[in-house]
Amino acid sequence: MAMFVHVTSAANAPRIRRSGIRAVSHGQGGARGVYCFPVLASHTLTHQWVRELARSGSRGGLVAVHVRLDDAQDVLVGRYSDRARDAQAVVRAAEAVRRVAALEDPRGWEVFVPRAIRPREVHRVRSAPQVAGWRYVPDAHGVRPCTCFGCRVRGGYGARRLRERLPHPLDGPPPPTRVLLTRVAAAGDPGDPAALREALGWFGMRRRGPLRELGRLAAHPDPGVREELVWAVARWSTPGVSELLDGLAADPDPDVREAVEAVRDAG
Known part of the structure; x- marks a missing residue:
């Protein structure tokens, strides 16, 4: 059995002990699954992603979830930068451990399990070292951020x-809110999915937004638009966001429901 560690918010620990780790992360080619890293002899290298993940914020700190996977389980392995080029290799879990352990410098490498982690595969959950690892990228010190x-x-x-x-x-x-709303209106009814997703992506950069005007997109026939709506309003302080997410939590599309779960877990 191959041993890996998954770093996540301490707020997720009770649910993980009860039902495993959800497949909410996006990997190479748009696959959904769980990111982790092999447990190596070096404690620092094993937990190298902690400091970088801590930058995004977490409730109650971070925990390290140790998981045991069957040696024959297919995973993707490579540097985080390989993900954008679809250059991560599909190998067995045992081979992924061997490859990473043999590297002279495994910083920035990752393993992606293209499925959820079952409860019986969770070996233990413990507090993670809060200062281990690098920030931004390995060897970022002295590099223009x-x-x-x-x-x-x-x-x-x-x-x-x-x-x-x-x-x-x-x-x-x-762009200003009025410009974005003009683009949403120009997309038509129910609206061109590509144009709506682009506008929602800009709205996601704001702290507040026109929830009344965008709320209708929760009923858009394209699930990609509904999922993008979840990410757009996730950080808004606008009244009514919680109620909108309550409705999308019961969406018929699993990707939309998982996006709501991920937003609430991160909050």
């Missing part, structure tokens, strides 16, 4: 000054 929306941490120390000093050319501030 990225200020794109995906990399920056909202409310992080010095984040505003950093964005002012190093504005990202491909991000910038989101």
Whole structure:
């Protein structure tokens, strides 16, 4: 049996002990599953992702979930940067452990299990070291930080000054709300899915939004639009968000329901 560690919020620990780890992460090719890392002889390398994951915030700190997988279980293994190029290799779990352990520098490597982790595969759940690992990328110290929306941490120390000093050319501030609502209206009724998803992506960069105007998209026939709506309103402080998510939690599409679960677990 191959042993891996999955790092997650301590708030998820009771549910994981009871029902395992949900397949809510997106992997190579859009697959859903669980990210983890082999348990190596080095405690620091085994928990290398802790400090980076802590940047996104967690309720009650982080925990390390040790899972045992059958040696023959198919997984994807590679550096996190290989994911975008669909270059991660499909191997057996035992081979993934062997490959990572043989590396001179395994920092930034990851293993993706393309399914949920069953309760009987959870070996133990314990507190994770809160300062182990790297931030941003391995060897990031001394390298110009990225200020794109995906990399920056909202409310992080010095984040505003950093964005002012190093504005990202491909991000910038989101278009004004009236412009985005015009795009939503121009998409038609029920609306072109691609145009709506793009507009919702911009809305997701805001702290508040026009929930009354966008609430109708919860009934859009395209599940991708409904899922994007979940991610768009996830961090809004606008009244009515909880009620909207309550309705989407019963959506007929499993991806939409899992998005609501992931948003609430992270909150």
